[in-house]
Amino acid sequence: MSKRVIIPLGPQHPALKEPESFTLYLEGERVAASNVTLGYNHRGIEKACEERSYIQCLYLLERVCGICSHSHTTAFITAAEEVAQLEIPKRAKYIRTLIGELERVHSHLLWVGVAAHEIGFDTLFMYSWRDREVVMDILAMLTGNRVQYSINTLGGVRRDVSDSQKEEILKAIDILEERTKYYIDVVTTETTMMGRLKNVGGLTHEIATKLNALGPLARASGVDRDIRRDDPYLVYDEIPFNVITNDGCDVFGRVVVRALELIESYRIIRYVVKNMPDGDLTVKAPRKLPANEATVRYEAPRGEDLHYVRGNGTEKPERVKLRAPTMANLASISYMLDGGYLADVPIVIAAIDPCFSCTDRAISIKQIDSGREGTLEWNNLRTYSIEWYKNHGFDAHKIKLSR
């Protein structure tokens, strides 16, 4: 038994796009044990939502995640509309679905690039990100923005889709479908990629169910679970589509699932564009929402996104709670890393398509000298920060604001 070497992968590491700490206990090149530590990027968005009106919350929640911004706002606004018992127009539902699927396309294409980069295949990374620009342009054309679409509003959507835009979408989807088929061909035939992806990061069906894996991660372990079909929201009950599963139980299976999901997304987008009904974009929504609560599940590109909203009769929500998909999938990471190679750690982590900033629940304070760990309450943290600034010569209480 060789001596164990402890490798810190993160919070700052080239393999990670966001701060997160993975402590790896290595025996040679193999990972004997691993430890995942959350809490480098907590932003207190849930708390901040309680201070804002529903419309303001929408713009704040859009910033939860840069990739699935539409998922979070749609989940939240659907919950808020349930609280208010609003029925939004059909056309608005179709437009929300359209943006949601375009977002899935751009998220999965981004993921293909990231995964390729993690295994050192930068050519595929560059190609897939170049083609991702096609869908980004479509999103920018439809909403005015590449990332933060801001298309949802309480009671509907803010922008319409014109006929010429529909044609542009269909044209772009044709290009993307052709490119995606090419990438599927590359990934399933290229020897070095197969060597790096097959039998890596194994997660069996039983373990995936037990650890409550979600989204493409679970579907690649043969867990047939998709909120779009199981608990339809928006117009998914009208749209014909298949839920992609794969029994590979490894990273390769996750690549295949995401790639085939892209093809399904193109089908959904074509259907939505062709069958979009006429009608209003919004219904009139009240400013104050009744005392009521709602939970909404939404199939974000990374898995199930859960939003809980409780109103209290005012224009601000009393409680907003969100559970991003990465939170559920993190439990699987430690299991998948154990026993694998150090070289596979980045791709195994990337295979869940992690979004750590969305996930962070709390900040854990670790004192390096004493090694003590703990959390601070909001009030204590506030007192601590005021004291800290006082000790450093800055007293906020002494500032006089000129009127």
Place this chain on the structure above:
Amino acid sequence: MLLSLLYIFIFPGILFLSVYGLALEYLDRKLYARFQNRVGPPWFQPFADFMKLMGKEGIIPTHADKTMFKVLPSFAVAAVSVVILYLPIWGTNSLYSFDGDLIVVLYLLTIPTITFFIAGWSSNSLYATIGAVRTITQLFAYEVPLFMSLLGPAILANSWSVSGIAAFYSNNPLMALANIPGFIVAIIAIQGKLERSPFDIPDAETEIVAGPFTEYSGRFLAFFRMAIDIEMIVVASLVAAVFLPFWSTSIGLGIVIYLVKTVFIVFILALIRALMARIRIEQMVNFCWKFLAPLAILQILIDIIIKVLL
């Protein structure tokens, strides 16, 4: 005496090597970028990188072995630069040739890899140590196939000097056709020697940051990068001299042919780099011993059979 100094310092010595090394690095990066549908760097980018690194502060970690940390980059540059003296540039004659210089060349080409290992080891950092161990593991994988692939042509040419081999194949160009398996082995092995994708395992950036060079900065890093650039020229020249039998007696045309040959090899190297994902260290060792080594042995057998038949 003056001519020797000219050879050592100007051409084909250190000045030519550094300029041509940066040029080949540019070519490699530009080709890599074009294969990836990117624009790529302007022609002076490697030079600008080098000058910028030279001007930066070189930080030496507290726990590192300070003498080794400083000496190793220069040592690597010196070792690879000496190799060019034994390789033919124009014509088939190298500057200082003796029987057995093929062994010396291979020995000198091993030194930079060893310095990378010691550099990583003496940095005393986790990532650098893992990178160092990977460097040395990889050395054991590609070095034997590389040696054996060069052994075959040497047996056929009945010479242990690079100039002798080059002279033999320039007189019998058709004989070089027998060495195609060895050429393939050599190209793949030098891809491993230069630590480029798919064998960029020692400095896999998403796994162990920059491998052995994680703690390096400033002019120390600049010298290491220069050593890698020069290493690329010398291995390309070595492979060109042994496997590509095109020569000219006039100096001017000879140099042009030499440049074309090295650019051709760099083109192949850039193509391989763009086409493949990085493999794992144990896959690399398996591949080198299960496929490259038998192919190299086949090359030796082919050459022995041809020699017996003639």
